[in-house]
Amino acid sequence: MAGFTMETELEETGIILQVGDGIARVYGLTNAWSGEMVACNDDGLTGVVLNLEEDNAGVVLLGDSRGLREGDVVKRTGRIVSLKITEAMTGRVVNTLGEPIDGEGKLEGPFYEMPLERRAPEVIYRQPVNEPLQTGIKAIDAMIPIGRGQRELIIGDRQTGKTAIALDTIINQRRFYEKGEPVYCIYVAIGQKGSSVVNTVNYLKQHGAMDYTVVVSATASDPAAMQFYAPFAGMAIGEFYRDTGRHALVIFDDLSKQAVSYREVSLLLRRPPGRDAFPGDIFYLHSRLLERASKIIASDEIAAEMNDIPESVQPLVKGGGSLTALPIVESQAGDVSAYILTNVISITDGQIFLETHLFNAGIRPAVNVGVSVSRVGGNAQMKSMKKVAGTLKINQAQYRELEAFARFGTDLDPETRRILDKGARNVRVLKQDQFAPMPVSEQIAILYCGTKDLLMDIPIEKVEQFEKELIALLYEKYPGLLEQLENDVLDKNEEASLLEAAKIVKERLLSPQSAETGQAAGSDSAENKKDNT
Amino acid sequence: MHTDSQILYKRYARALLMLAEENGILEASYKDLKLADAVLNGHKGLSVSMNSPVVRAGKKQNLIKRLFDGRVDPLILKFMLIIVRKQRGNILGGIASAYGDVYKKHLGIETVRIITAQPLDENLRERAMTAARKLTHYAIEFDESLDPGIIGGFILILGDKRYDASVRNRLNQVKKHLGLKKVHPYD
Numbered sequence: 001m002a003g004f005t006m007e008t009e010l011e012e013t014g015i016i017l018q019v020g021d022g023i024a025r026v027y028g029l030t031n032a033w034s035g036e037m038v039a040c041n042d043d044g045l046t047g048v049v050l051n052l053e054e055d056n057a058g059v060v061l062l063g064d065s066r067g068l069r070e071g072d073v074v075k076r077t078g079r080i081v082s083l084k085i086t087e088a089m090t091g092r093v094v095n096t097l098g099e100p101i102d103g104e105g106k107l108e109g110p111f112y113e114m115p116l117e118r119r120a121p122e123v124i125y126r127q128p129v130n131e132p133l134q135t136g137i138k139a140i141d142a143m144i145p146i147g148r149g150q151r152e153l154i155i156g157d158r159q160t161g162k163t164a165i166a167l168d169t170i171i172n173q174r175r176f177y178e179k180g181e182p183v184y185c186i187y188v189a190i191g192q193k194g195s196s197v198v199n200t201v202n203y204l205k206q207h208g209a210m211d212y213t214v215v216v217s218a219t220a221s222d223p224a225a226m227q228f229y230a231p232f233a234g235m236a237i238g239e240f241y242r243d244t245g246r247h248a249l250v251i252f253d254d255l256s257k258q259a260v261s262y263r264e265v266s267l268l269l270r271r272p273p274g275r276d277a278f279p280g281d282i283f284y285l286h287s288r289l290l291e292r293a294s295k296i297i298a299s300d301e302i303a304a305e306m307n308d309i310p311e312s313v314q315p316l317v318k319g320g321g322s323l324t325a326l327p328i329v330e331s332q333a334g335d336v337s338a339y340i341l342t343n344v345i346s347i348t349d350g351q352i353f354l355e356t357h358l359f360n361a362g363i364r365p366a367v368n369v370g371v372s373v374s375r376v377g378g379n380a381q382m383k384s385m386k387k388v389a390g391t392l393k394i395n396q397a398q399y400r401e402l403e404a405f406a407r408f409g410t411d412l413d414p415e416t417r418r419i420l421d422k423g424a425r426n427v428r429v430l431k432q433d434q435f436a437p438m439p440v441s442e443q444i445a446i447l448y449c450g451t452k453d454l455l456m457d458i459p460i461e462k463v464e465q466f467e468k469e470l471i472a473l474l475y476e477k478y479p480g481l482l483e484q485l486e487n488d489v490l491d492k493n494e495e496a497s498l499l500e501a502a503k504i505v506k507e508r509l510l511s512p513q514s515a516e517t518g519q520a521a522g523s524d525s526a527e528n529k530k531d532n533t
Numbered sequence: 534m535h536t537d538s539q540i541l542y543k544r545y546a547r548a549l550l551m552l553a554e555e556n557g558i559l560e561a562s563y564k565d566l567k568l569a570d571a572v573l574n575g576h577k578g579l580s581v582s583m584n585s586p587v588v589r590a591g592k593k594q595n596l597i598k599r600l601f602d603g604r605v606d607p608l609i610l611k612f613m614l615i616i617v618r619k620q621r622g623n624i625l626g627g628i629a630s631a632y633g634d635v636y637k638k639h640l641g642i643e644t645v646r647i648i649t650a651q652p653l654d655e656n657l658r659e660r661a662m663t664a665a666r667k668l669t670h671y672a673i674e675f676d677e678s679l680d681p682g683i684i685g686g687f688i689l690i691l692g693d694k695r696y697d698a699s700v701r702n703r704l705n706q707v708k709k710h711l712g713l714k715k716v717h718p719y720d
Contacts, residue, residue, distance in 0.1 A: 008697060010667065010694060010696050011694070011696070012695070030693055055540050073695070
């Protein structure tokens, strides 16, 4: 009981006139602010004042409204809706208010209070995106590079591997965590099944990714207000890392469900509906959310003066941090002209477009290279990767075009044939298993072979085997080379070594008795690879 | 609860108060409206017929005349008849009950609701009065009510301000501190 003082304070209150559908109309609360938290009962039920009207306030309830009655007293708290963040939050699953919901006990302090709604950093506190965020996915790191501080949208129909890309990206950050330069990840699950969230957390645990990851969960059974505030909670957690000079990655899975819950709340608050019954400020909802993803200026002095820094974090502020956002939006039957989708496309700095027919054709990740772009990531891409994969995107787009044409079975000139052969091999190169993100050095090595025509003699069905063996060989015989590639060095020496290694693997694969022995060697060297890593 | 109409009642009450002051019948008007409050809100049948849109305004006027003619100041009666004629008979009761507050406020007296577990004794009254002075600069009049559920102490309510010095509230604070009760995220 040490330090406990009993205080009676003057409270400002209101009286509930009406409760229903997670909304309470409250008479009184004359001085309440918009976005203020109010205490709706003595058992921890919180509400947020969203509508201030002439004679009442519209309060959304962040919990079960059973037990609330007309005439009950609602108290002001004097706090804007916020959550308390602690360093111990990594590895935990929390709800929108930052309360742990994984049954692993209380969070330990010190706590830093971060508001859910906060203005984005102004222009002088920002810096252009210049550091890569490695997703570990070849197709993305090579052709649609993402930079730290960027907002890259992931679009696709259901079951096209949107979440898989996000999870792989989180898992890939394990390398940076081990190196001591962590990219903290925040996975925000909005309106998902509870069981899906559990699966996600388990996958992350299995791959050792929970050490640096916070999961914010607002499942389908949570009140709509909890769901639409969840991405804001994720952002607030990310901002804590960003403002303390560290790097963070936040994933919103997904924003279409969030928009639906915001629509629900808005309609219940009797705000006028617009297109598809979404409220007029749905664009602003997403733009103000995503605008908070940013790369902060390197100078500590300037960063310390950043706008709207919460008091508790002020002493810890450092420059150079970043917050990358990967929002996910689900499309319906490939329709890219849907309302929310076009909104978010126009807000973000590019999109990764996933397609069902590619997915079903076994091309996974099912990235449609032609329509996927990254508007700012190019500046952040590693030089050696740029050198290797610079022409890959255009070549693949060209290949897709010719591929459709070649189906007519006409005689093809040698140049067209060459483009088709190369494209088909590169499609194989870009295929990747789930939960197997690749370090950038390996990516450069294999993409080098693909783009420099070193795979042309290899039969298409042996491309994957080539990749496996090449990488095994590199770990076995050229560990120095991989290190150089990791450090963004790709000069004549490295190129020579790569050519040499590719030649060895090629010879091994193409020799007559390679059919069995080659495979045996492949599996052997795969084990070697594990030892080396 | 007609809280959303409170603003409306008060607006009419204030207008009537100004009129009464102009005509020098301030004190009488308070007495008259108190009577009207008791009559209009005290009889269910009467308030039903005043609220009913089926009963014509003329009938309602006759009713008001027969009830209040000679018993209240002619000005107050006229006011009531105008309200009824303008199809606002349903808010007459509300205006009458809001008039008391408006009148007291005009005189510089504020009614503070006080909830206690047992009838107020001198000691408690004094403590409550000290606390109540923090709420308002006006002279204070207590509107007392009992609620054994608060165990002890008192709760003061003035408008949307509330000063909870009850034993129940203190016990809740202790419970929260000991982790026996769910804590709000902002606590």
